[in-house]
Amino acid sequence: MKIGKNIVFILVAILLVGGSFVFAEYRNKNAENIYVAPEVVSATDKSAQDVDTDGDGMKDWEEILTGTNPNDPKSKEKPIASASIIKDITQQTAEKIEPIDALSREFFARYMELRQLGISDDKYNQQDLIQKTIDSIPLIQAKPYLISEIKVKADNSKEAVKQYGNEMTAVFKKYVVSSRNEGLIVKDALQKDNPEILKELDPVVESYKNIVNGLLKIEAPQSMVIMHLDLVNAMNSTLFMMQSLRKATVDPLAGIEAAGQWPVVEKRFFDSLRAIQSYLIYLGITYAATDPAYYFVYPK
Numbered sequence: 371m372k373i374g375k376n377i378v379f380i381l382v383a384i385l386l387v388g389g390s391f392v393f394a395e396y397r398n399k400n401a402e403n404i405y406v407a408p409e410v411v412s413a414t415d416k417s418a419q420d421v422d423t424d425g426d427g428m429k430d431w432e433e434i435l436t437g438t439n440p441n442d443p444k445s446k447e448k449p450i451a452s453a454s455i456i457k458d459i460t461q462q463t464a465e466k467i468e469p470i471d472a473l474s475r476e477f478f479a480r481y482m483e484l485r486q487l488g489i490s491d492d493k494y495n496q497q498d499l500i501q502k503t504i505d506s507i508p509l510i511q512a513k514p515y516l517i518s519e520i521k522v523k524a525d526n527s528k529e530a531v532k533q534y535g536n537e538m539t540a541v542f543k544k545y546v547v548s549s550r551n552e553g554l555i556v557k558d559a560l561q562k563d564n565p566e567i568l569k570e571l572d573p574v575v576e577s578y579k580n581i582v583n584g585l586l587k588i589e590a591p592q593s594m595v596i597m598h599l600d601l602v603n604a605m606n607s608t609l610f611m612m613q614s615l616r617k618a619t620v621d622p623l624a625g626i627e628a629a630g631q632w633p634v635v636e637k638r639f640f641d642s643l644r645a646i647q648s649y650l651i652y653l654g655i656t657y658a659a660t661d662p663a664y665y666f667v668y669p670k
Contacts, residue, residue, distance in 0.1 A: 424442055424443040425443060477499070480502065510627050510631075512603075512610030515602050517596075520599050521588065522590055525592075526591050527591075528655055532650075534588065534591055536663045539665075539666045545577050547577045549573060550570060555570045556571075568616055578612055582609055585601060585602050586602060597645050597649065598646075600638075600642040601642040608639055612628075615629065650663070655667070
């Protein structure tokens with residue numbers, strides 16, 4: 371299936387500007403430490419959105435948007451696709467257009483307006499452009515698990531809580547997999563117009579499924595039920611976003627929404643882990659170096 375250029379441009383822009391995908395980076399950095407909430411990685415801190423390969427003053431993602439070559443500084447003078455993009459935006463047609471086409475026209479109209487005003491490289495305006503694009507898409511979310519679906523045990527002793535910490539982290543240790551950054555996988559598939567590349571996401575999707583199922587099998591102490599439910603739903607939302615990215619070539623709206631929502635989902639995941647970690651520390655629970663939860667409570 372061929373992927374429209376406008377879809378590629380929008381998704382790549384959102385992946386580079388709107389989403390940081392730090393979960394994959396930290397997961398791959400050290401499997402023992404995937405449970406440790408990292409410091410917040412700003413989308414503006416030396417990220418791909420700041421790269422200007424050919425040094426012509428236009429960031430690579432902007433060159434992708436306007437159709438110029440990010441590896442050729444002279445291409446800025448002769449845009450490859452910007453003329454056709456503008457024509458596509460401004461042409462008056464009576465035909466019924468698909469939602470994704472309407473979205474792409476609106477996106478480029480806003481972007482070209484920023485360029486004409488000379489403020490397209492302003493980070494605030496970039497983020498605003500991305501957010502308005504995301505907000506115009508009907509929100510897609512994973513169906514949340516209910517508290518009635520969580521296994522609970524009445525034992526609230528420190529030993530029971532300690533056991534929970536080990537069982538929870540053991541699930542992640544068992545099923546986590548290393549992979550290339552998910553955002554880069556999707557970007558490559560779109561830019562190369564090759565949906566086969568998205569198959570790299572399959573082991574990640576399967577891993578997330580196993581983690582969610584593994585967490586649902588754990589009996590959480592009564593005092594930790596809400597925290598455990600938050601973790602399950604955060605992980606399930608991560609899975610849902612990954613599944614949406616996996617089908618980006620056949621359902622681009624879902625892919626765009628997933629890319630835009632990723633930072634929110636990611637933060638929710640790490641917040642849920644921080645809550646559990648803080649509770650274990652608050653209770654003074656200790657783990658031996660051989661315990662699964664050791665690196666969760668005592669991160670390197």
